[in-house]
Amino acid sequence: MTRPTSAMSLTSENALSVLGTAASQVNLPRRHVLKGALGGFTAVGLSSFGLSACGGSDAAPVTATGVEFIGMPAAMTDAQRATNFTSASVKIAYSDATTKTQALTYNTIFKTGDTLKNGSADVIAGAYYDIDGNPIIDNSVPASAEPFYSDCPDGNSLLALANPTVPGVTGNTLFLVTQYEYKTINNASVSMYGKLPSQITVTSLDQNKTSGALKAVKHFNVDTKPVHGLWITCASSLSPWNTHLSSEEYEPDAVNIATNTMFQDFSQNLFGNPTAANPYHYAHVPEVTVNPDGTASIKKHYCLGRVARELVEVCPDNKTVLMGDDGANTGLFMFIADKEKDLSAGTLYVAKWTQTSATAGGTATLGWIKLGSASSDDVKGLADTLTASDIVTVSTSDPALATPADTSFTKIAFNGVTEWVKFAPGKEIAAAFLETHRYAAFLGASMEFSKMEGVALNRKDKLAYVAMSRIEKSMSDGVGDIQVGKISAGATYELQLAAAQKDNTDTAIGSTWVPTVMTAIPALVGEDQAADAVGNSANVDKISNADNLKFSEKLRTLFIGEDSGQHVNNFVWAYNVDTKKLSRILSVPAGAEATGLDVVDNLNGFSYILGNFQHPGDWGVIHSIIKAGVEPLINANWNNRKSAAIGYISGVPVL
Numbered sequence: 196m197t198r199p200t201s202a203m204s205l206t207s208e209n210a211l212s213v214l215g216t217a218a219s220q221v222n223l224p225r226r227h228v229l230k231g232a233l234g235g236f237t238a239v240g241l242s243s244f245g246l247s248a249c250g251g252s253d254a255a256p257v258t259a260t261g262v263e264f265i266g267m268p269a270a271m272t273d274a275q276r277a278t279n280f281t282s283a284s285v286k287i288a289y290s291d292a293t294t295k296t297q298a299l300t301y302n303t304i305f306k307t308g309d310t311l312k313n314g315s316a317d318v319i320a321g322a323y324y325d326i327d328g329n330p331i332i333d334n335s336v337p338a339s340a341e342p343f344y345s346d347c348p349d350g351n352s353l354l355a356l357a358n359p360t361v362p363g364v365t366g367n368t369l370f371l372v373t374q375y376e377y378k379t380i381n382n383a384s385v386s387m388y389g390k391l392p393s394q395i396t397v398t399s400l401d402q403n404k405t406s407g408a409l410k411a412v413k414h415f416n417v418d419t420k421p422v423h424g425l426w427i428t429c430a431s432s433l434s435p436w437n438t439h440l441s442s443e444e445y446e447p448d449a450v451n452i453a454t455n456t457m458f459q460d461f462s463q464n465l466f467g468n469p470t471a472a473n474p475y476h477y478a479h480v481p482e483v484t485v486n487p488d489g490t491a492s493i494k495k496h497y498c499l500g501r502v503a504r505e506l507v508e509v510c511p512d513n514k515t516v517l518m519g520d521d522g523a524n525t526g527l528f529m530f531i532a533d534k535e536k537d538l539s540a541g542t543l544y545v546a547k548w549t550q551t552s553a554t555a556g557g558t559a560t561l562g563w564i565k566l567g568s569a570s571s572d573d574v575k576g577l578a579d580t581l582t583a584s585d586i587v588t589v590s591t592s593d594p595a596l597a598t599p600a601d602t603s604f605t606k607i608a609f610n611g612v613t614e615w616v617k618f619a620p621g622k623e624i625a626a627a628f629l630e631t632h633r634y635a636a637f638l639g640a641s642m643e644f645s646k647m648e649g650v651a652l653n654r655k656d657k658l659a660y661v662a663m664s665r666i667e668k669s670m671s672d673g674v675g676d677i678q679v680g681k682i683s684a685g686a687t688y689e690l691q692l693a694a695a696q697k698d699n700t701d702t703a704i705g706s707t708w709v710p711t712v713m714t715a716i717p718a719l720v721g722e723d724q725a726a727d728a729v730g731n732s733a734n735v736d737k738i739s740n741a742d743n744l745k746f747s748e749k750l751r752t753l754f755i756g757e758d759s760g761q762h763v764n765n766f767v768w769a770y771n772v773d774t775k776k777l778s779r780i781l782s783v784p785a786g787a788e789a790t791g792l793d794v795v796d797n798l799n800g801f802s803y804i805l806g807n808f809q810h811p812g813d814w815g816v817i818h819s820i821i822k823a824g825v826e827p828l829i830n831a832n833w834n835n836r837k838s839a840a841i842g843y844i845s846g847v848p849v850l
Contacts, residue, residue: 256290257289258289258850259289259290259849260850261287262285262286262750263285263288263771263774264285264752264776264780265286265296265778266769266777266778266779266780267282267283269762269764270764270782273828274828276764276784277784277785277828277829277832278784279782279783279808279842281300281301281780281781281844282298283299283779283780284298285297285299285848299846299847300844300845300846301843301844302409302842302845303840303841304398304409304411304842304843305320305398305840306838306839307321307375307838307839308320308838309838312412313413313414313415319342320396321346321348321394322394323343323344323391323392323464324392324394324416325465325466326419326420326423326424326465328416328420330343333381335382335383343378343387343391344378344837344838345375345394346379346810346833346839347375347376347377347378347839348373348376348807348839348841349375349376349429349430349790349807350373350428350429350442350791351371351372351373351431351792351805352431352432352483352793353369353793353803353805353843354369354370354433354437355369355370356370356437356485356486357487358487360487361487361488364401365401366402367402367798368399368400368401369400369799370398370399370400370485370489371397371400371805371841372395372397372398373395373398373807374393374425374428374429375393375394375396376393376429376444377389378391379810380836389427389445389458390461391464392425392426392461392465394425395425395428395439395441395481395483395491395493396414396415396416397413397415397417397483397490398411398414398415399411399412399415399489400412402798402799404799408845413489415490417483418493419493421492421493422494423472423476423477423495424465425443425481426444426461427443427444428443428444428481429442429443429444429521430506430519430648430743432506432508433793434482434509435513435536436513438484438485439482439484440482440507441480441481441483442481442504442505442506442507443477443478443504444478444504444521445521445522446478446502446631446632447474447477448474448610449474449475449582450587452474473578473579474583475501475579475629476578478502478503479499480504480507481493481495481496482494482495482496495575496539497574497575497578498539498541498543498571498573498574499518499528499530499543500528500543500628500631501629501630501631502520502528503522504518505520505647505648506518506649506650508650508651510652510706511708512535513532513536514532514534514535514541515529515532516529517529517650517659517690517708517710518530518650519647519661519662521646521647522610522645522647523610523611523646524608524610524611524632524636524643524644524645524669525647526546526640529544529563529706529709530542530543530544531544531704531705540570542568544704545564545635545638546562546710547561547563547639547641547699548561548643549561549562550676550677550678552714553678554679555717555720556682556686556688556714556715557678557680557714559676559712559713559714560711560713561690561710561711562698562699563696563709566635567623567624569627569628573624574624574629577625581625585622586622586625586629586630587616587618587619587622587626587630587633588617589616590615591613591614591615594615604616604617607633607636608643608669609636611668611669616637618634618637641675641677642669643670644670645665645667645668645669645670646663646667646685647661647662647664648662648664649661649662649742649744649756651745657692657693658692659689659692660689660716660746660753661687661688661713661744662741662742662743663688663715663741664685664758665682665683665684666679666681666685667681667682667683682720682723683721683732683761684720684721684737684739684759685738686715686719686721687716687719687720687744687753687755688715688716689715689716690710690711690712690713691712693711694707694708694709695707696709718775718777719755719770719777721738721740722737723761726817730817730818730819731761731762731763733759738755738757738766738768738777739759740759740761741757742757742788742789743755743756743790743791744792745792745793745794747794747796748796749796750794750796750847750850752769752770752771752772753770754767754768754769755767755768755769755770756768756790756806757788757789758790760815760817763818763820763821764782764784764785765787765789766779766780766781766783767780767789767806780844783811784808784812785811785812785814785825786810786811786812787811787839788808788809789806789808790806790807790808790809791805791807792805793805796849797849802848802849803847804844804847805842806842806843806844807841807842808839808840810836811829811836811839812830812836813836
């Protein structure tokens with residue numbers, strides 16, 4: 196374990212002085228106090244400072260060996276419901292059989308709308324820019340015209356680089372990549388969902404070497420022109436090779452793009468032309484590479500399928516990629532790259548669910564259907580040159596019943612509606628990678644998940660976790676492969692991963708990380724209820740509508756963020772996979788969604804749980820009881836609902 200830098204300069208006498216004073220104040224074992232006084236949570240024993248234990252012989256260093264999260268109650272007051280906070284704590288076990296309990300703390304790094312610095316220039320955090328880098332202005336209320344900035348920060352990646360060159364840092368240099376999913380409303384209170392091009396920023400951070408506290412020193416907007424801009428960037432992950440893997444959620448339907456006014460507004464704001472944006476350029480996997488000076492570059496991978504992608508999670512082979520697919524009639528997808536640490540070419544698969552139980556979310560064995568193999572360049576070339584009519588013909592009524600009858604179409608479910616499709620001969624690769632949802636359904640995949648969200652990986656146990664925010668519609672309609680009974684509050688599933696699997700053509704799948712069994716985790720199944728005294732329509736002491744998932748290998752804990760319309764306030768939870776204990780560790784403002792979840796086990800001797808939130812005060816019927824008291828506080832805290840926080844929970848030890 197790494198010592199805090201400040202400890203390196205202590206003399207033995209100074210160390211003993213600090214130790215004695217702190218121990219007398221809090222009545223803790225002296226080794227633990229020394230560790231806490233010198234920078235938080237890195238385990239440092241007396242022998243680390245060249246000191247001897249009683250009796251003159253060196254003692255083994257005392258280290259943190261385990262953590263138990265002690266949860267917090269749900270928000271109770273108007274003030275609590277109007278902000279993001281934690282009153283949870285952790286109980287830390289040490290190698291000398293002692294324990295210590297310490298509070299968790301939420302720390303805001305910045306809020307969207309804040310003025311930050313990029314060198315000598317002032318920049319608005321989370322601001323929107325067109326394809327040429329010009330600020331996009333909200334002119335909806337002319338007297339209050341101002342640059343648009345997001346109230347919906349989402350995916351985060353916190354990383355370090357060798358030999359950083361950002362000026363103004365006095366501690367350690369870290370980099371926080373943040374993406375902004377959308378803007379909820381403009382100044383005239385008109386919905387802006389999907390109408391602005393999503394942005395990604397790199398915030399250079401000064402990490403205090405003693406406390407681990409993070410401070411923004413530079414805020415850089417990534418130029419997305421090389422990838423035609425970005426569409427609704429949702430959750431994200433940090434790749435094993437230290438890049439930020441983004442997402443583009445809810446693919447714009449190319450078949451019906453002419454009537455999609457939201458996409459036309461997006462195109463107008465991005466390109467200054469309502470028809471300039473090509474729908475096939477969106478719903479892919481952007482990858483951001485951060486440079487030592489706090490700038491970054493971006494590329495987009497077109498060969499992982501064009502789906503309603505929540506995020507991708509890369510397995511330890513650096514080739515196998517598991518994906519969440521949000522929305523209705525979606526699928527479980529897997530991509531296997533041709534080369535390690537390179538997502539530019541590979542093979543795409545989709546799951547077939549064979550149900551073995553319908554109880555509490557259900558259980559199934561999984562088979563895999565091969566959709567196709569391609570490179571990103573190949574698919575990009577198809578996206579540049581083809582339109583939907585070149586790939587697929589779609590009918591909303593059965594052509595077999597027409598006159599004359601045409602029986603060459605296949606009936607599928609697509610985005611909650613019934614369609615009949617026919618794919619053009621010779622366009623199989625275009626179909627697989629540009630019309631992925633329709634093609635997967637055409638090939639017989641189990642395109643019935645609703646509503647699939649985040650994915651996380653437990654490497655030691657060879658398990659993956661998938662959030663099903665709501666179990667409804669095609670999962671519980673009595674038709675098809677998946678029939679498990681409606682649970683509006685959703686569930687989180689565990690997927691067993693294995694080697695030696697074959698696809699639908701009896702061809703070996705080149706991965707040892709293939710999902711084979713999928714089952715809902717009993718402790719993580721939501722519980723619907725009649726509304727309680729403040730409006731919660733799901734049990735407030737259980738997870739409702741799981742969304743973000745991240746797993747800590749060191750803490751043996753799955754962290755779960757909610758996006759619930761059934762909890763008055765949404766929460767972040769910690770679930771220990773060994774003890775099965777579930778603990779609430781963060782509350783976000785009423786009407787807001789918990790986003791940006793990530794867990795960093797050790798960066799320069801400090802641990803972080805990253806967490807943002809989106810759209811505070813996004814009121815629904817569920818908030819009718821508490822709204823009158825909470826709304827003025829939300830407006831005061833979050834700039835009349837225009838701003839949201841980007842931050843982290845501190846207080847978790849490094850194991």
